[in-house]
Amino acid sequence: MTLxxxxxxxxxxHETLSEAVELAQRSPATDDLEIxxxxxxxxxxKEEISRLSTV
Structure with missing residues (x-):
């Protein structure tokens, strides 16, 4: 796999997780610890992307 x-x-x-967080925050049944x-x-x-982008 290339860089x-x-x-x-x-x-x-990251984008998929971002969408999942948004959806979870709109659902009152979602556990705060899971969010x-x-x-x-x-x-x-995000930190890993940033670190690899500066290489």
Whole structure:
């Protein structure tokens, strides 16, 4: 896997997770801990994308 394809995959995962967080926040039945976990994972992906983009 090349660096650019890896970055594209990370960006795709970040976008998918972003949509899932938005949907979960609109649903009153969603557990706050699950939303926090998704946000943390989303931040981790963003940091990884940023780190790899500066290489």
């Amino acid at each position: 650019s394809s890896h970055l594209q995959e990370l960006k795709r995962k 926090a976990r998704m946000k943390k994972e989303k931040l981790h992906l």
